[in-house]
Amino acid sequence: MTNSWGSRKTIKAIGMMSGTSLDGLDIAAVEITEHDKKWSFKLQEAETISYTTEWKKRLQTAHILSGTELTALNAKYGLFLGEQARKFINNTKFATDLIASHGHTVFHQPENGFTLQIGSGAHLSTSSNCLTVCDFRTGDVVLGGQGAPLVPIGDRLLFSEFEYCLNLGGFANISYEEKEKRKAFDNCPVNIVLNPLAEKFDQPFDKNGELGRQGKVNEALLKKLNALSYYRHQPPKSLGREWIESEFLPILNKTELNTRDKMRTIYEHIALQITKDLSGDGKMLVTGGGAFNSFLMERMQALTSTEIILPETNLIDYKEAIVFAFMGVLRLREEINCLASVTGARKNSCSGVIFLP
Numbered sequence: 001m002t003n004s005w006g007s008r009k010t011i012k013a014i015g016m017m018s019g020t021s022l023d024g025l026d027i028a029a030v031e032i033t034e035h036d037k038k039w040s041f042k043l044q045e046a047e048t049i050s051y052t053t054e055w056k057k058r059l060q061t062a063h064i065l066s067g068t069e070l071t072a073l074n075a076k077y078g079l080f081l082g083e084q085a086r087k088f089i090n091n092t093k094f095a096t097d098l099i100a101s102h103g104h105t106v107f108h109q110p111e112n113g114f115t116l117q118i119g120s121g122a123h124l125s126t127s128s129n130c131l132t133v134c135d136f137r138t139g140d141v142v143l144g145g146q147g148a149p150l151v152p153i154g155d156r157l158l159f160s161e162f163e164y165c166l167n168l169g170g171f172a173n174i175s176y177e178e179k180e181k182r183k184a185f186d187n188c189p190v191n192i193v194l195n196p197l198a199e200k201f202d203q204p205f206d207k208n209g210e211l212g213r214q215g216k217v218n219e220a221l222l223k224k225l226n227a228l229s230y231y232r233h234q235p236p237k238s239l240g241r242e243w244i245e246s247e248f249l250p251i252l253n254k255t256e257l258n259t260r261d262k263m264r265t266i267y268e269h270i271a272l273q274i275t276k277d278l279s280g281d282g283k284m285l286v287t288g289g290g291a292f293n294s295f296l297m298e299r300m301q302a303l304t305s306t307e308i309i310l311p312e313t314n315l316i317d318y319k320e321a322i323v324f325a326f327m328g329v330l331r332l333r334e335e336i337n338c339l340a341s342v343t344g345a346r347k348n349s350c351s352g353v354i355f356l357p
Ligand SMILES: Nc1ncnc2c1ncn2[C@@H]1O[C@H](COP(=O)(O)OP(=O)(O)OP(=O)(O)O)[C@@H](O)[C@H]1O
Pocket: 018, 019, 020, 021, 022, 023, 167, 168, 169, 170, 171, 191, 195, 204, 205, 206, 207, 208, 209, 287, 288, 289, 290, 292, 293, 294, 320
């Protein structure tokens, strides 16, 4: 506790998260409480603002824009986030102390020393009229870390009753305690590769895994995917769109399988990659939209005796937004919110940039 935020028992925070699946902007209003050095939270309100086709396209193609265009989008998206926050606050009457915004990842190249989440904090804080914390990843990358995943600080301090926390969004990422340190890494791609395949059937995603369930596992493709060098690397490690384009899709696009068989094989690949390192003991909390994919859950549970726990829907949908709200609170209190044991950075850090309205 180093400043006046540290003497507040409860802090009200709004967390905003735009994930890789591009289904929408998740907003969570959370009351975060510290009692006897133990943290707890209450999710008060939550909403997902679906992206319009136009916003989805803008964010999806942001990486090919010119410098000027990307700068303009950063500002425009910051204003958009601010307007959404304002509307949310007006509707819910949640008297928030702060907004913690992840933004939308456009580039993630920790090996080259940078990561970029757009959604200008200055625009967001001014248009929402709220104290805002954003740019949570850069500080860790500058310290030599992967800048991801960051949610494990929340897994450790808010969800410690679970041996594993798994999130199934665009990518799968898992976190767990090992020798009293939090460890975490991105396992493999999930919806970032499944959604475009489902779109071939005019569906935004493979609801409950029904399309993939109808296909057959292709052993040759499965073997090639499992042989990708990323899976042999030791953590810390993380994945991004760049890896999908350079490593995963070239293998997938070379096969002439029908789409259902491709999906079925990808499901097996995901289930194998996630379960291969589990101890077989304890409970695993599964969140993120992929948790609703009952076929994927079945395949995972068939490959491990670690018990898969699906929480209530709001936690499945909003855990990441909740944890970013928590990270914003830690940032204001000047307490550690990025774990070097997870990201491989030279040291733990208190990351995020603060904007006053
Ligand atoms: N009933 C369902 N069956 C199968 N998949 C589902 C279902 N509901 C949601 N999904 C998947 O979950 C995705 C959304 O998940 P989520 O919002 O957790 O991803 P994200 O936050 O964008 O990703 P990330 O955490 O990687 O940034 C959808 O795009 C869809 O693929």
